Amino acid sequence: MEVRKEREAASLPPTTRLHLAAAFFLPPRLTPQRVRYDRRYRTLDKYRFISWFLSLPLLVYLLFVVSPFLQAFYYSMTDWSGFSSNYTFTGFENYERLWNDDKFWDAMGNSLVLLVLAPVITLSLGLFFAYMVNAGGRQRSNETVSGVFGSRFYKIVYFFPQVLSLAIIAVIFARIYSPRSGILNEGLGAVGLDSWRQEDWLGGDLALWCVLAVLCWSFVGFYVVLFSAAMSSIPREIYEASLLDGAGRTVTFFRITFPLTWETIRTGWIYMGIQALDAFALVNVMVPEHGMDVVPTYLFEKAFRDGQAGYATAIGVALFLVTLVFSVLMMLVGRRDRIEY
Known part of the structure; x- marks a missing residue:
């Protein structure tokens, strides 16, 4: 032919x-x-x-x-x-120069830690909460599978941080982490954990973990709603069959819910990884100067404070390549046969 x-x-x-x-x-x-x-x-x-x-x-x-x-x-x-x-x-x-820049590699190390841990923590919490509000409640007489009591209210509460901009969230948590009048230190002192109080939450080794906690908190609600939409599309007959076979919640989640929502999870993993690499707003607003750097904040510093836009652009190209490699690897590693139902 x-x-x-x-x-x-x-x-x-x-x-x-x-x-x-x-x-x-x-x-x-x-x-x-x-x-x-x-x-x-x-x-x-x-x-x-x-x-x-x-x-x-x-x-x-x-x-x-x-x-x-x-x-x-x-x-x-x-x-x-x-x-x-x-x-x-x-x-x-x-x-x-980039290859021999120790500050750049420190910033890249912080970004890679966020890239690895932020998606794992955020998506795990999002999956858990989404499963609980959709299929984790007690069995009712008129519903084979149902969420916990008040699941609709919980969806609104979890999604609330998405209404706020990252800059506002950064300002709020900067006050929470304040060593003088912050809620965190005051709360630890109120429950008798004075030894856990810190003089500078955002200026030392704890800064990275504080940023990670805020990053996960601010995005977990989005994934609760995203995964809830994916789970609600799973036919109830599949859950009914698993219950008839005697499957518990853990088996149902790992054998039914997780495989049937994998495509959504993979997409969310890529999106959350990109958000973790772009933690500019949180670090720039919440962390004091020289507290810690990620690649976007180091790029900003070189471009607008030091007047080295050419070098800053090279940093941006390096960040682009890391993002591209991460996305391609996730698309290849997470590829599997599509499940039809």
Whole structure:
């Protein structure tokens, strides 16, 4: 069949080929008659509609999304200060400096810790709470599977942090972690745990773990709602069959709920990983200067405080590559056969 198509294409007269090529850019009413009734024109007409329909959105995407990425790769090889239009092409000097920059690697280490731990903690809590509000309650007479009492109210409470911006959350928790009048130190003292009080929660080794706790708290509600939507699409008959077989909650979760919501979990893992790498707002607002750095805050410091936009762009390229590798690995490692039900 393919050989036959190649022969037919090779046997087309040059004028017919020219008319078919011109028909791709012409509206149907201006298409020549000899081409309009050609059977090859039907295929051309289908792809012409799709191509012209997507051309404008694709052009906007290339202009405002792809083009800045390409410019970033170029500026990362210059000594651009960010405050003038003058710069010199320096090749890979910024990347060599990046490789030997201890502060950058400290910031990258903090970002990688958040990348590994934040999705694990947040998604685990989101799955647990979503399962409890959807299928973790006692069996009722009119429902085979039901959530805990007040599950609708819990969904609202869990989702509440999503209403607040990260900047507001950072300000609130900066006051909570305050060593002088913060709720955390005062609460520990009230219950007799004065030895646990800290003089500086956000300025030492505990800063990373404080940021991790706030990051997980602020996003867990989103995943409760996301996983609740995925779980609600699982047919109740599957749960009924498992109950008839004597399966408990733990077996039901790991044998039914978890496999049937895996696609949503994988998507949430990628999204939460990207959020963990982009912890700029939390660290910049909540943590005092020089308390700790993640890659976005170190990039901001080099670009706007030190006037080294070229070097900052190289940091951004490194962050982009880490994000890309993480997303690709999650797509490959988490791939499995799709379960239909």
